[in-house]
Amino acid sequence: MTRPAIDETHDPLRTSWSESANGHGCFPIQNLPLGIFSVAGDTPRGGIAIGDRIVDLKALAASQLLQGDAQRAAQAAAGPCLNALLEMGAQGRVALRKAVSGLLSNPDQRSEIEPLLITQSAAAMHLPAKIGDYTDFYVGIHHATNIGSLFRPDNPLLPNYKHIPIGYHGRASSIRPSGTAIRRPNGQRKAPDADAPLFGPTQKLDYELELGVWVGPGNALGQPIPIGEAGAHIAGLCLLNDWSARDFQAWEYQPLGPFLAKNFLTTISPWIITAEALAPFRIAQPARPDGDPRPLPYLWDDADQAHGALGLTLEVGLRSKVMADAGMDAHRIGRGPASNMYWTVAQMVAHHTCNGCNLQAGDLLGTGTISASTSDGLGSLMEITRNGSAPIELPTGEKRTFLEGGDELTLTATCEADGFVSIGFGECTGLIQNGGIAL
Amino acid sequence: MTRPAIDETHDPLRTSWSESANGHGCFPIQNLPLGIFSVAGDTPRGGIAIGDRIVDLKALAASQLLQGDAQRAAQAAAGPCLNALLEMGAQGRVALRKAVSGLLSNPDQRSEIEPLLITQSAAAMHLPAKIGDYTDFYVGIHHATNIGSLFRPDNPLLPNYKHIPIGYHGRASSIRPSGTAIRRPNGQRKAPDADAPLFGPTQKLDYELELGVWVGPGNALGQPIPIGEAGAHIAGLCLLNDWSARDFQAWEYQPLGPFLAKNFLTTISPWIITAEALAPFRIAQPARPDGDPRPLPYLWDDADQAHGALGLTLEVGLRSKVMADAGMDAHRIGRGPASNMYWTVAQMVAHHTCNGCNLQAGDLLGTGTISASTSDGLGSLMEITRNGSAPIELPTGEKRTFLEGGDELTLTATCEADGFVSIGFGECTGLIQNGGIAL
Known part of the structure; x- marks a missing residue:
């Protein structure tokens, strides 16, 4: 890019x-x-x-x-x-x-x-733009592997993953700016050994640490954006929390993908960190591991490989109500580099439009959850607690498998580069309400 | 409803x-x-x-x-x-x-x-409304079974199907009114025995016969629409053709659902057939087959079961360029009742919003492809030709497995009821261009 x-x-x-x-x-x-x-x-x-x-x-x-x-x-x-x-x-x-x-x-x-x-x-x-369409990708390869191994132990990373920047359409109407309270959603869940599903509040409310990508000028329907021109269509970035109900997701997602597990709310940080502000922090896209396929030509651009990634550190903090009442700061539950994206933003744009699909100014693209390869840099509780089987402990001694009422979850991001002044994204935060929505 | x-x-x-x-x-x-x-x-x-x-x-x-x-x-x-x-x-x-x-x-x-x-x-x-979000369901049970048996022969209808009105988010920006030409999209496809995918024009361009549902007044984020109130949120219906590239779909759709296989274009008939105009044609939702589970309470409403379906006949016509040049009418390739929907529109609305997801005036819901149980009422070429293995023959002797350049595909619908004047939806038509989009 x-x-x-x-x-x-x-x-x-x-x-x-x-x-x-x-x-x-x-x-x-x-x-x-x-x-x-x-x-x-x-x-x-x-x-x-x-x-x-x-x-x-x-x-x-x-x-x-x-x-x-x-x-x-x-x-x-x-x-x-x-x-x-x-x-x-x-x-x-x-x-x-x-x-x-x-x-x-x-x-x-x-x-x-x-x-x-x-x-x-x-x-x-407020939201910085009227969001026409919201697309969420899945380019965090460690997340894809971790989640895949929980949903499909035999087959964590599907065969298409290293050929396609996998993405799906999300819900634009329920995107809200940082600070919007989270109501625990209702939905269907089914235990593997149960005969039938139950309806009620999610038991597995989770966050997802993502970057959001703001689309600048769009493309006309039927006119793909070549990868070398993708940069001209990207206005800037934000933080994005793709709140997820893991129990709903496991039961509903086949064959058409996530729906109610995700569309009850998506939170973004309200400031567009412009492509210009990010220029000093651009780094080379990490080389693909030996043996991985080379992307098809429409997804490959030497300049994009040379500086299509970002030197950006992402961080997640969790603060329970007990901690807040005691005046404690958030407890860091994850920290890692944004370079754990298997595909660049330019590759996402080139793929999204290669069939002629039109992007419009103000569209939002999510990267998908960005997890590091190490256990201190995971981007969701589902990964951190291995689907609830390994609770984390907060400084108060409270334990968490998934999010509980009164919990406040905050995403932050910082760009650093030698010889330049560091910049941050501001906060992307959300407080889980105690009550759920009406049944 | x-x-x-x-x-x-x-x-x-x-x-x-x-x-x-x-x-x-x-x-x-x-x-x-x-x-x-x-x-x-x-x-x-x-x-x-x-x-x-x-x-x-x-x-x-x-x-x-x-x-x-x-x-x-x-x-x-x-x-x-x-x-x-x-x-x-x-x-x-x-x-x-x-x-x-x-x-x-x-x-x-x-x-x-x-x-x-x-x-x-x-x-x-033109499009009758600015479409904020577009959601496509999958309520045509014969279609779900037919397609499922092609993608997953061992497992055609997934266990959630009879509990959840399965849906996913589609692309709003590429919805166009009847008459818009279809450019053959590019994308990735991979033959089952190939080592790697290829990029190029789809070899399996298909249509999908659907109804579109126009949302009237929306709901606030966090406030579900109870099934008994769903009718107040539905303004009317249209025809919807969810053009599909079957080769892209097979390769891309796991784990997050269809994306480039669908979002290059969706065509709708331009007239909103209002809920009031449709009132005389409301019929009882067909009883579920013995042994099927009763839906969870949030998806059940006696009044909706009593008259939540429509006495509506859907029809698909295909006209090749040879036929058009000879002045021939379209050849009917499918005809069947809209009552082959396993879930009602009210059930779709109640499910979509049960987690608090907000609908907005001008949102569009698709039913998913409506196929009949009989071979003369299938809603896509993938079903009619069994994924290209059984070509159909046009009156000119031309054969088709999927759509070719110069083909014109037209959806129509007619409502009939004793004692009332029949009404139609107008046409939902699209001409496949000979050339594809730029590579």
Whole structure:
């Protein structure tokens, strides 16, 4: 996948007059992610995170401080969703990024720009775009192997896995921003030795640690995106938690795949970490193990192999109600690199569209759960506890096989590269409610 | 599912002064389906089919001839999609139906209304709504058994089938109205004895005969729709052709279900046949065979069993280019009743939402392929030709295992009931282009 240029906006010496940005773990001036926020009594609009504040893009567009593509991009981001900005592609994002980076770093602009900043703690975050279609892939090979061995002990990794970036369509309507509470869903489950299924709340509520990929400009129906051009269609990334009811999944998933086990809620982190912000952290896709097949030509691009992966560390924290009441921080239950993806984002895009399927600006792609090869880097409780057979213990002595009422689950991600300022994704968090939904 | 009332709009003696409606196979005055049309140079807007013409709802809304809910419904249908009208539910549809039926049947109104009618042949039809999410079910039990026996000879009908209305998420972006040409998609296929997959145009392009279900008012996330209330959320039906690449499907579908085999295009008939128009044709759901399990309580409703199915005959015609050039009509390759659905529409809705998943106005549900138990009523070529092993012969002597360039495939449906005027769905047609999409 094409790597965006490294320019002055990535300069590690650049700082902002908005002091909270400097040294900020997620949103230094080198990040500048895009989102939709609102403050009490006002309509949602686009914003750019800077430290613990947000640049109001509607106000910036009205300020007449920007010109050309940057002004057009800010105008496209002034409404309640970013689809129009995503549709502009890199040209709009880059112009806006350069202009905003300049305004936020130049002390002479402080008096004009500071009135346009909102404190994040006073704002509500919304979905950044109207999501037309949501597709979830399955490119975390360790996860695919681990889950496969639980569902199909004889046959964990199916024969197509190393030829196809396996994916399926998910539910767009139930995607929600970080912070949305999780109601325990009802559904059918059947014990292997039971005669008939039962209906009721899931007994195996799980999370899945994923990256989300925001689609920028789409393609027309019938016109595939060649792998070498995939980069032009990717706007940026977010974190994605594909909440899963494992008991429902095991009973329902054949032959057409997961459905009610997944579509009750999907949580994403609200900021689009742009392709430009991620440029310094691009790394080579890990070489395929000896003996693995070489992908078909439509899935192969040398440049994508050279820098189509990301130097990104993912982390999962779990905090029970007892821990929260005691003022304790979340307990880390997983940490690992995002490079455990068997397929790159460009390969996902090339495959998705090779039959002519059309992507649209604001579509969301999930990577599928990203687990590391080691036991401290697994991306779901189903893997960590081996389907509930090996509980984990929290610092309070509480045990968990799956998620319980009052548990809060948080995904985070950090990009690091020598010579560059680290950036983060913000949080993707969800609190499991004690009660389920109405029967 | 609640059956709408039979009222004066269903009176078999009612005729229209717009003469082409009387005796019209699809669109007599008892039907009055909803759609979105445009004429050259003008913006798409809502319309109601009457015989071979269309009532322009934008013009009707502007005419001040309607009052109250009927006027609000016409206004909601004046724009380029019917989502706002669908959101209104039965109240809006019924008021509009009664008012338009009255206007079209009363000769005294002819001079005022006739200027608002457009000739269908001069109009282009569009998708009737912006489709947020598209879900495809699998409720045709004969199809599930037939396909299952080809993909899994040892295990055709999986153990969950008679407990769960199996469904999966489809692709909303590639749904197109009747008449859209089909480009043969590229993808991966692998012969059982081959070492590796090949990439290229599908060798097994197939159709699937389905009904589409238009969602009216949605439900909030976390608030299931009880089966007894499902009827209030269904606006109407259409025909749906779930074009399928069988060779891609066999290779890709495990473990997450169909993806590229289906998402290159889905064709629907452009008119929403409303729940009200279908009321006279509601019949009892066929009793489950002895020994089949009784559905769990959330899937059972006596009223739904009493009249949750439809007296509807489905038909598939195939016309090759040779036939078209010779002026021949399509050759019927399948005909059967829609009652071969193991689950009702209300059961589909109750299941889809039982975990809290939210439906939205304008969502589309597919039933899955509806095949009869007899060989003359199968809903796909994969079944008719037993995966290509038993070609069919067209009247020209041409043979078909799967679809070829120049073939035109047309789905139709007719509702009949004693004492009522029959109605049809219009056509759901697609012409297979000779060339595929770019490699």
